[in-house]
Amino acid sequence: MTEQQNDPASDGSGVNTIKHKAFGDIIFHGRAREIIGLVFRNFVLNIFTIGFYRFWARTKVRRYLWENMYIMGSPLEYTGTGRELFLGFLMIIFVIFLPYAVLNGFLDGMGYLQDTSTSFWISLGTGAIFVYLIGVASYRARRYRLTRTRWRGIRAGQTGSSWKYGLWYILYTYLTAILGLIMPWKNMHLWRLRTKNTFVGNRYFVFDPDNQARKCLVGLYKNFTVFWLILTTSVTVPVIAFWYLYQTASNRYPGLTSEEAGSIAGSNIGSMFDKDVYGYILLTIWVILLLAAPVALAWYKLHETRALMQLTTFEGLRLSFRAGLFKFLGMYVGNLVITICTLGFGTAFTQVRFARFVGRHTDINGELDLATIMQSDDDDISNGEGLADAFDMGAV
Amino acid sequence: MVRVELENLQISDLQTAELIQRWLISETRWISGKGPAALTTAKTPDARLILKRPTLANKLLDLNPDLKKPVKSAKSQKTHKMAWVLGICAVVLIVGLLAMAPLLSGPLAKMATDDWRQRIGKQSSAQIEAFLGKSCSGDQGQVAFSDLARRLAYHLPVSEKLNVKVIDNDMVNAFALSGGNIRFIRGLIDEANDPDEIAGVLAHEIAHVALRHPEELAFRNMGYDILLSTFADSGAVTEVAASAGIMLVNAAYSREAESAADALAFQLLKEANISSTGMASFFARIEKKEGTSPRFLKYFNSHPATGKRREAATAHASEGYAALSVKSWQALKAICD
Structure with missing residues (x-):
């Protein structure tokens, strides 16, 4: 591959260095209303094929998303096909889901699942396997999407072992369940793993080239602690109220069993909020906390996105994310409303809105010396992985 | 700088005017x-040219109407063979399960353990209660109903533990469920003129239970369910629609199963010394009503043509005592009050 073939895209000016300002940073040219026809068509075909059309539907939507996303003046291209997704799906069916369904049916039929302790261990085991596979599949799906992505004709891609990524994923999933405070650390580490294995042409993305990650993480923990405190308090308030009522009930009627006292406390918890002044105050606090929790989460997520994007670099380029809390919340709430109102069939609309949001609020800083980027050596047709990279479970 | 020259697109350096590349417009996409x-362009598929002004692009679109046709990727050929293998596997699997489910469900139903039967029965009766309403709790009516069921089941070759209940809903219907569960819907009790008619329907449902028809249905549905849950989009509306379709198609027993249940029911009635003339008269009334009352259709459309059933019932009609005493019959009629 010669340099020239890589890059006639410099619009004939012969200049190989892109100054981002001349081309714009990231611009998404699509609009949600433009794909109403596409979404409707996909919906109808999905119904008639009991869902089998979804692979082709997803590909069409992706193509729209990619080709309208201009990065420094050049659009992305999506070269994946519905057939690849369908084959990946069939592979998954035969390798994982069918054996699972048969095994489960067998265990159930033989009555092994009747025994609570056996069924507990079995479901714990299969649960762990599935969490692991979700990690593996998400990494593979990302690789699939990247290998089917081109920018200025240059292929993108992802290296690194998905099986290893799956191990990190399962570890963090269970750790988060035990200790929620690990979340910022987990998100940064997984982002780092994904980013540093991502390449465009023969060049890799670099995460945190000047060791700012630790400092950013400390800042993120300040944001996260706010959310975490609100969440834990909103869970604790009803528990405290219940405990208080439980104690009152067992003090008043000493003969009660714990079960009876519990049911009295449970039935009193509603009336307590009605009558007692303290109950009113408690209820008000609780409602405020419940409303504040999602806002605090969005506030944290905003800072996390800013930090992670800022630490992500490619050659001379750095990303920066400028959206404020209001816009950020608006995007997520709007997408949630769309998803609920369309019973999930409007996912494509939410993706277009997300892409517009990213385009509008993301800057690219620095200069890119295009002459240093060559086409990646391994052509993904001959990399021998065949269908493996078609294990696609991603929603995008 | 980019210029159109005859059938070519000439790309040259802006400063030196030196030619960089020449693309055939017909090959450009x-x-x-x-x-x-x-x-x-097809010649150098890795190359890209960005046109800032739309005028040139539109001009090219006039020159080459295929300009916006998608570029064919070389990869798709590679996956071709694999596609066939996997596709055939999928078809074999689907056809296999569809064919095996009805064949295997009979023998499997006979082998089912009591635990399993009870569990499935519990699920189905919970579903019925969720859709149609709570079961009625009139004490004396329940005693009369359970007693009648016990008398009818007494002469079965293998004893059955039965659990009969009446569900409070206007629908005229009765269900035999897995694990010896039988549910009458109140409309049927309201519709009946005398206890012998109820006894006839109850004998029929007990026969279904004894012949393990509900369990057979459960196994068949399980096969379709595996198929659906593996292949259809999980959690999507399409899956719900498809499984509702399967339920509709598959909810009823075959005519053979119904005839077998009828035959056993006549025998049970005879051995319990309960008059089976009620069954004949009930069928006669249904026959008259069929078509006029859509409520009946649901229950009876998969049953053998009621005309034939009435003939069979009349032929088998045996005399006997009344199925319930006047007092018990009144209690059963009032079970939901």
């Missing part, structure tokens, strides 16, 4: 969306 046009 437009691969971007609504922003500035991005072009590529």
Whole structure:
């Protein structure tokens, strides 16, 4: 591959260095209303094929998303096909889901699942396997999407072992369940793993080239602690109220069993909020906390996105994310409303809105010396992985 | 600088005017969306040309109507063979399960353990209660109903533990469920003129239970369920629609099963010394009503043509005592009050 073939895209000016300002940073040219026809068509075909059309539907939507996303003046291209997704799906069916369904049916039929302790261990085991596979599949799906992505004709891609990524994923999933405070650390580490294995042409993305990650993480923990405190308090308030009522009930009627006292406390918890002044105050606090929790989460997520994007670099380029809390919340709430109102069939609309949001609020800083980027050596047709990279479970 | 020259697109350096590349317009493709046009060419598929001004792009579109046709990727051929293998596997699996489910469900139903039967029965009766309403709790009516069921089941070759209940709903219907569960819907009790008619329907449902028809149905549905849950989009509306369709198609027993249940029911009635003339008269009334009352259709459309059933019932009609005493019959009629 010669340099020239890589890059006639410099619009004939012969200049190989892109100054981002001349081309714009990231611009998404699509609009949600433009794909109403596409979404409707996909919906109808999905119904008639009991869902089998979804692979082709997803590909069409992706193509729209990619080709309208201009990065420094050049659009992305999506070269994946519905057939690849369908084959990946069939592979998954035969390798994982069918054996699972048969095994489960067998265990159930033989009555092994009747025994609570056996069924507990079995479901714990299969649960762990599935969490692991979700990690593996998400990494593979990302690789699939990247290998089917081109920018200025240059292929993108992802290296690194998905099986290893799956191990990190399962570890963090269970750790988060035990200790929620690990979340910022987990998100940064997984982002780092994904980013540093991502390449465009023969060049890799670099995460945190000047060791700012630790400092950013400390800042993120300040944001996260706010959310975490609100969440834990909103869970604790009803528990405290219940405990208080439980104690009152067992003090008043000493003969009660714990079960009876519990049911009295449970039935009193509603009336307590009605009558007692303290109950009113408690209820008000609780409602405020419940409303504040999602806002605090969005506030944290905003800072996390800013930090992670800022630490992500490619050659001379750095990303920066400028959206404020209001816009950020608006995007997520709007997408949630769309998803609920369309019973999930409007996912494509939410993706277009997300892409517009990213385009509008993301800057690219620095200069890119295009002459240093060559086409990646391994052509993904001959990399021998065949269908493996078609294990696609991603929603995008 | 980019210029159109005859059938070529000439790309040259802006300063030195030196030619960089020459693309055949017929081989050129437009691969971007609504922003500035991005072009590529079949000769050098890695090359890209971005046109900032739409005028040139539109001119090219006039010159080459295929400009926006998608570029064929070389990869798709490679996956071709694999596609066939996997596709055939999928078809074999689907056809296999569809064919095996009805064949295997009978023998499997006979082998089912009591635990399993009870569990499935519990699920189905919970579903019925969720859709149609709570079961009625009139004490004396329940005693009369359970007693009648016990008398009818007494002469079965293998004893059955029965659990009979009446569900409070206007629908005229009765269900035999897995694990010896039988549910009458109140409309049927309201519709009946005398206890012998109820006894006839109850004997029929007990026969279904004894012949393990509900369990057979459960196994058949399980096969379809595996198929659906593996292949259909999980959690989507389409899956719900498809499984509702399967339920509709598959909810009823075959005519053979119904005839077998009828035959056993006549025998049970005879051995319990209960008059089976009620069954004949009930069928006669249904026959009259069929078509006029859509409520009946649901229950009876998979049953053998009621005309034939009435003939069979009349032929088998045996005399006997009344199925319930006047007092018990009144209690059963009032079970939901």
